[in-house]
Amino acid sequence: MNTVVVGTADCKVIGDPDATLVTYGLGSCIALVMHDPAARVAGMLHFMLPDSSIDKARAKTNPRMFADTGIPLLIREVCERGAERRRLNIWAVGGAQVLDKESCFQIGKRNHLAMRKILWKSGLFVGSEDVGGTLSRTVRFETASGKLTIYSDGVQRELPAGKMSGGATCPTAF
Amino acid sequence: MLTAEIDRALSRCTGRVLETMCYSDPLPITGLEEGQTLLHAELHFHGTYSGVFHLDITEEAGKSLASTFLGSDEDPPEEQLGSVICELTNMICGSMLSTLDARADIHLDAPTLVAEDAPRSDEVLSKAFEIDNGQMAVAIRFN
Amino acid sequence: MSYRILIVDDSPGMRAVLQRVIDLSGIPVAACLTACHGLAALAILRNEPVDLILTDINMPEMNGEDLVAELKKDPALSEIPVLVISTDATSNRMQRMLELGAAGYVIKPFQPETLRSEVERVLGGVHVNG
Numbered sequence: 001m002n003t004v005v006v007g008t009a010d011c012k013v014i015g016d017p018d019a020t021l022v023t024y025g026l027g028s029c030i031a032l033v034m035h036d037p038a039a040r041v042a043g044m045l046h047f048m049l050p051d052s053s054i055d056k057a058r059a060k061t062n063p064r065m066f067a068d069t070g071i072p073l074l075i076r077e078v079c080e081r082g083a084e085r086r087r088l089n090i091w092a093v094g095g096a097q098v099l100d101k102e103s104c105f106q107i108g109k110r111n112h113l114a115m116r117k118i119l120w121k122s123g124l125f126v127g128s129e130d131v132g133g134t135l136s137r138t139v140r141f142e143t144a145s146g147k148l149t150i151y152s153d154g155v156q157r158e159l160p161a162g163k164m165s166g167g168a169t170c171p172t173a174f
Numbered sequence: 175m176l177t178a179e180i181d182r183a184l185s186r187c188t189g190r191v192l193e194t195m196c197y198s199d200p201l202p203i204t205g206l207e208e209g210q211t212l213l214h215a216e217l218h219f220h221g222t223y224s225g226v227f228h229l230d231i232t233e234e235a236g237k238s239l240a241s242t243f244l245g246s247d248e249d250p251p252e253e254q255l256g257s258v259i260c261e262l263t264n265m266i267c268g269s270m271l272s273t274l275d276a277r278a279d280i281h282l283d284a285p286t287l288v289a290e291d292a293p294r295s296d297e298v299l300s301k302a303f304e305i306d307n308g309q310m311a312v313a314i315r316f317n
Numbered sequence: 318m319s320y321r322i323l324i325v326d327d328s329p330g331m332r333a334v335l336q337r338v339i340d341l342s343g344i345p346v347a348a349c350l351t352a353c354h355g356l357a358a359l360a361i362l363r364n365e366p367v368d369l370i371l372t373d374i375n376m377p378e379m380n381g382e383d384l385v386a387e388l389k390k391d392p393a394l395s396e397i398p399v400l401v402i403s404t405d406a407t408s409n410r411m412q413r414m415l416e417l418g419a420a421g422y423v424i425k426p427f428q429p430e431t432l433r434s435e436v437e438r439v440l441g442g443v444h445v446n447g
Contacts, residue, residue: 086343110199117197120245123341125430194426195334243330245337257330264328264375265425268404276408282375284327 001142006031006044009065013043013077019143026094026137028108030067030115033091033141033148034074035161036083042143043078045070049107050114067114075122089161090124091148093139095131108132128162177299179274180314184301187269188312191262192305196239200303206230206311213256214292215263217285219271222278225316227267228294229285231259235308260285266312319345320440321365325358325372325384326351326402331425335371335402335432342433344440355379359387362394369440374403374410385417398439402427 006012006023014021021044023031028048035042045064052059052066063069079085092115095108112131119126130137130150138151148159185202192198206212213236215229231239240250240258250258263285271280300313324335332351339349350365352358354376361367370388374381381401388394398420403410406424414422420439423432 106199113193113197113199117242120197120429121242121247123245123337125341125433127430191426194428240330244333254330254333257328261328261330265404269406269426272404272406276406278407279409280405280407282404284375284377 006046008046009048009062009070011043011045011064011070011074011077013041013074013081014143015039015041015081017143021141021143022139024138026139027096027098028094028111030092030094030108030111030131031137031139032071032074032115033093033139034078034083035089035141035143035146036078036087037089037146038087039082039084040143041078041081041083042141043074043081043083044139044141045074047071047111047115050110067111067118071115071118072122075124085124088124089146090119090127091141091159091161092126092129092131093137093148093150093159096133096135096137098134098136128159130159180299181301183270183273184299184312184314187273188266188301188303191265191269192239195262195265196242198239198242198305200305200310203302203304203309205302206232206309210309212290213259214288214290215259215285216288216292217260217263217267218283219267219280220283221280222275223271223280223316225314226295227263227270227285228298228300228313229259229263229266229310230313231310232308235305235310238307239305256287260287267314270314319347320368321348321350322346322436323350323352323358323361323367323370325353325355325370325376325381327353327373327376329353331373331402338429338432339436341429342436344433344436355381355384355387358384362388362397367397369436370397370399371402371436372399374401374405374414382414382417385414385419389418400435400439402432 002019004012004019004021017040023046032045047067047070048065050067052069059069095112097108135152140149192200211233212230217227237249240255243258295315298313298315302311324332326332336349356379372381400421401414401419402423404425411422421435423435
């Protein structure tokens, strides 16, 4: 099995049906995973910040750092590889508040809101989410099975592809 | 109802509506800055409780919220802008009244946009917020 | 099978959002009709086949509660499922609408995924495109 590591501020799109995408240390960052099971195309974006306008120069050199530049890139790249938007299963994981509780930056929450805004404007729905809280997460996605696994605080759990119903499929706590 | 309860409900419900429908995280501020061009919406309610609810929003912030609400990247046409501001007014007020008393029987009139100089009582409870591209304030007066 | 859906809400902005969620949901839709209050909805329903109604409650001319009551009185319309979409989260109202025969109740504000799930549920686990 071929493991493809997605770093921080990074995005990988694969057409290898036997590959696994993995990203580590999701604190306030969010991993956005898109999978078209029929086309056997999967992509994972690990972005750090919501809005590229704070650093346009950085966004030019690495658009994957920001939600507003990275997510359109992910959508474009999976579609260029043969995915169809209406078939995409989409997961979002991360967006924790890993500093002290009184942290005024709330980057995790702002990342989550930015992601949802961009997906809504792009005409896509998030199928499953595991966002918020205070713990760091690692995510592994197996293209062959379409299975997404989250590792957090010594516990492993699968997040099924789903039709979200008010966030009931998973814990969401900001 | 206690003033503190109403105050909390104003903040919580405004946050909930803006986050859910417009993916915006409002930050509390002490008041709106002077000299800004504002849109004003007003809604009257009757039943177990009666009164009036106001929403004021800077024009650019209104356009930004409305375009997100509608799922668009473009500024909405004026008619749609007004409609969205009124619908947000409806949602925040309705959400707030349901939160304050889950057993109440309340009818909300259709919200309307009103002029800057429309008469308004001073006896309102209000909250102001910094939002994307501007500011907004909500206020409520119970009869 | 594709569905004919009627959206009833006096807010043009809200009608646009509901229509967008339906369009993006993958549910096969033959037509998405709109009305701005209960009377206009009834006029459409007496002339056009409809498989699902999404309705607000507070509307001029005829509100959502009276609309549902009228539908349930008419044998030709009583079987059409109605999904209520309203800011009114009070227990009295929700109970009343469900007792009148509404198939579901979505509270505004709502996530688009929540609305899509409810529409699919009320249509009986519809097979979506893809």
